[in-house]
Amino acid sequence: VQILAxxxxSVIHLFERDCSVQRRHQKVLELAPAHKLRQEAREAILSDAVKLAKSVGYENAxxxxxxxxxSTGRHYFMEVEHTVSEEITGVDIVRTQIRIAEGHSLSSLGLNQSEIxxxxxxxxxxVTTExxxxxxxxxxxxxxxxxxGLGPGIRLDSASAFAGAIISPYYDSLLCKVVxxxxxxxxxxxxxxxALREFRVIGVSTNIAFLLNLLSCEEFCTVAVDTGFLDRNPQLMRQRPSRGRVQKLLRFIVAVPxxxxxxxxxxKGPEAFAKAILDHPGVLLTDTTMRDAHQSLLATRVRTYDLVKIAPFAARRLSGLLSMECLGGATFDVSLRFLHECPWQRLRQLRDLVPNIPFQMLLRGANAVGYTNYADNVVYRFCEEAVKTGMDIFRIFDCLNYVPNMLVGMDAVRxxxxxxxxxxxxxxxxLTSKKYTLEYYLDTAEQLKQTGLILDKNFSRVFVKLCFFSRHLRARQGRRAHPGHQGHGRPVETRVSQAAGHRFEAEIPDRPLHIHTHDTAGAGVATLLACSESGADILDVSVDAMSGITAQxxxxxxVGCVGRSPGVQPADVADYNAYWEMTRRLYVNFECTNTMRSGNADVYENxxxxxxxxxxxxQSISLGLADQFALVKKKFAEANQLLGDLIKVTPSSKVVGDLAQFMVQNKLSKQDVLNRASELSxxxxxxxxxxxxxxQPHGGFPAELAAAVLHGRKPK
Known part of the structure; x- marks a missing residue:
């Protein structure tokens, strides 16, 4: 019974309401006045409610x-305002509550029992989110x-029910009250x-279908119900799924990138793909955020969960990307050993969410995604599974530019x-190297060409790009950018770039040129802009929050500076970046910035x-060499020369790094290593x-050191 005092x-009642439809003693539906209550019982209940309030000196609503x-017609008191009471009496209970608290009497407010x-x-x-x-x-x-659902005779009481509202698991599940x-x-x-049929709620489950079942139940409509009504009618809990045709159509439209x-x-196949790239008026981009960027900045620790969350955005808003690098390198090793995830499942999930952008991966030739040479059948089976799971483009390299090591991977992918x-x-x-000259790179390209995997028309499913990618490459103007990968080249004169570009264009005129560089020295953007002006077709980049230092x-x-349309818009990159800015914070324990606060141009030397x-x-920190890292870097350059001046990419770079740390630990100079090689472990x-x-490294192994390290025996 609703009362006002x-x-x-003075105490008056606003009649009764029936709250018998309950689940676990929680009201589900309320009705005023009580539908099947006899008049004499009604009058007794109302009278007792007023008496109770007067006896305790109750004030307000x-x-x-x-x-x-x-069965007995008796009623029992349980405990001491409501919408249905307001509706049938026309009394604004909340307003009256406030006026009474101000000191007004019921009579002064025009509220007399005889007139209500x-x-x-x-x-x-x-309506609840249950x-x-x-x-x-x-x-x-x-x-x-x-x-x-609205309309004449319908009242809606709600505070948090609107599109975009977050329904918290920590509070009442009530969404709104419908009267x-x-x-x-x-x-x-x-x-x-x-009204309930007209409700449309998407995003959370509701009890609307249950309420409709209840209101259509014959027993509810014809018989006086009691608190055991729902227990006797469990079929009311079953609901027919909403067809949601409009919402399904909208989701389909949104989901199709x-x-x-x-x-x-x-x-059209790889050949047409290559031609379309060459015919494209602007420079194109490959996004390395999902592989090389987080491998370089966050120790490859980004989880599949965080990649999958942003994947639909990339499919819709970054569809102009030539490709997205999302596998290869250290991702397999780290996924299995540290993240306890399945890399194949990662690829499968990303492919389902990004059906429109080619996926790209890094394949270390005969090393596949490992750190040693594998049997040929392992590489073939790996590539087969990768293509089946959704991989498109395989960037194949050898850490020493040793073409025979690349052939197995190339043929496996084909x-x-x-x-x-x-x-x-x-x-x-x-400009200065006597070992890695322009002729050397042209000769390497010629070796690749001679494999038949580039020009043989029978291999119609093969599209081979010569991807010249550099860790710290710098370039100036010319027709085409010069080659690169792990390098650290000095500024290249216009005439050199132009000569290199024309030479490569003459050798392989129908293949796009793809540039990859890390930004350790801080000049990466300038490098890519120069390469773009020189005619490069594709540039590797990573989103701003995951770029710079040792990433791309x-x-x-x-995108903001390049003069040739890159296929993506600055506003879309900004939104993409906002996600990664927040996500990167989750991986603070693996941050490269814990040890490296900025780029460092000394990479041009070491x-x-x-x-x-x-x-x-x-690694230097773990070996107790944290305060000697500057010396480790210096020794890296010396170790490189001891080993014959190598192309430095995983795993060859690891060999140089291991030797450099070995030299620092044992206080060895370059000459010490040469003099004591036969006695060193x-x-x-x-x-x-x-x-x-x-x-096999270009130019062969340094004979004197090789003999000492192997103690005179022949290589295995």
């Missing part, structure tokens, strides 16, 4: 609750869409059903139906690859290098 001792036993009458029938339903089929388990999440007021019970029931470069690749991107690794200084140059900076720089620092990786386990 003032300070003068309140509710007096009774249990009514129909119940008009019609009002019914209230509580799932009746799961035992009314509360649901939480974001309200993607909310449209209530229907008409002349009688049958009309109120029909009006409530209509625009066409991307993968459509050309899949429909037979698996993937796209081959043959990469030449750059090192040193093209900034996507936002390149030639430490960007992908190795922070790892080498962490070299790191395992150095011995394996001289055994030929990772391939």
């Amino acid at each position: 003032d300070k003068a001792g 309140g509710t007096v609750e009774f249990l009514f036993e129909e 009458a119940a008009s019609g029938c009002a019914m209230q339903c509580r 799932d009746p089929e799961r035992d009314f388990q509360p649901d939480s999440g974001r309200l993607e869409y909310f449209r209530p 229907a007021h008409t002349g009688n019970f049958a009309e109120s029931t029909a009006k409530m059903r209509r 625009p066409d991307g470069w993968r459509k050309i690749l899949k429909q 037979k698996a139906g993937g796209v081959v991107e043959a990469a030449i690794c750059y090192t040193g200084d093209l 140059p900034s996507m936002g900076a390149v 030639e430490i690859p960007g992908g190795q720089y922070t790892n080498l620092h962490f 070299f790191p395992c990786s150095v011995v394996q290098f001289f055994d030929g386990c990772i391939g």
Whole structure:
């Protein structure tokens, strides 16, 4: 019974409401006045409610609750405002509550019991974010869409029900209260059903279907119900799934991303794909955020969960990317050993979410995604599985530019139906190096050409790009950019770049040129802009929040500055970046910035690859050499010369790094190593290098050191 009482001792009632439809003693539906209550019982209950309030000197609005036993006609007090009471009496209970608190009497407010009458029938339903089929388990999440049922005679009480609202799991599951007021019970029931049917709630589960079942139940509509009503009718909990046709159509439209470069690749094949790149008027971009960037900055620790969350955005808003690098390198090793994730499942999930952008991975030739040479059948089977799971482009390189080591990987990708991107690794200084000259890179390209995998028309499923990618490459103007990978080249004169570009264009005129560099020295953006002006077709970048230092140059900076349309818009890059800014904070324990606060141009002297720089620092710390890292870097350059001046990419870069730390630990100079080589116990990786386990370096092994390290025996 709803009552109102003032300070003068006056108490009135606003009639009763029936709350019998309950689940676990929680009200589900309320009705005013009580539908099947006999008049004499009604009058007794109302009278007792008023007496109770007067006896305790109650003031203001309140509710007096009774249990009514129909078999005996007796009622029992339970405990001491409501929408349905307001509807049938026309009294604004909350307003009256405030006025009474101000000292007004009921009579002064025009409220006398004799003048208050119940008009019609009002019914209230509580719409909650609960799932009746799961035992009314509360649901939480974001309200993607909310449209209530309204109209004459319908009242909606709600505070948090709107599109975009977050339904918390830590509070009441009530979404809103719906009140229907008409002349009688049958009309109120029909009006409530209509209102509930018009509700559209997307994002969380609700009990609306259950309420509709309840309002359509014959027993509820014709018989006086009691608190055991729902227990006797469990079928009311079952609900027919909403068809949601409009929402399904909208989701389908949103879920289908625009066409991307993968459509050309899949429909027309690799050759047409290559030609489309060459015909494209602007420079194109490969996003390395999901592989090389987090490998270089966060020790490859980004989880599949965080990649999958942003993948749909990339599919819709970055569809102009030529490719996304998301596998290869250290991702397999780290996923299995440290993240305890399946890398194949990662690829599968990303492919489902990004069907329009080609995926790209790094394949270390015969090393596949490991650190040693594998049997040929392992490489073939790996490539087959990768293509089947969704990989498109395989960037294949050898850490020593040893072409025979690349052939197995190239042929494996070709037979698996993937796209081959043959990469030449750059090192040193093209202007001053006597070993890695322009002729050397042209000869390497010629060796790749002679394999037949580039020009043989029978290999129609193969698209081989010569990908010249550099860790710290610098270039100036010219027709085409010069080659690169792990290198650290000095500024290249216009005439040199132009000559290199024309030479490569003459040798392989129908293949795109792809540039990859790490930004350790801080000049990466300038490098890529110069390469773009010189005619490069594709540039590797990573999103701003995951760029710089030892990762790739900034996507936002390149998109904002490049003169040739890169296929993505600055606003889309900014939104993409906002996600990664927040996500990167989750991996603070693996941050390269814990040991490296900025880029460092000394890489032009020591030639430490960007992908190795922070790892080498962490390793030095673990070996107790933290305060000697400057010396480690100096020794890296010396170790490189001792080993014959290598192309430095994983795993060859690890050999150089291991020897450098070995020299610092044992206080060895370059000459000490040469003089004492036969008595030193070299790191395992150095011995394996001289055994030929990772391939043959350009110019061969340094004979004197090789003989000492192997103690005169022949390489394995």
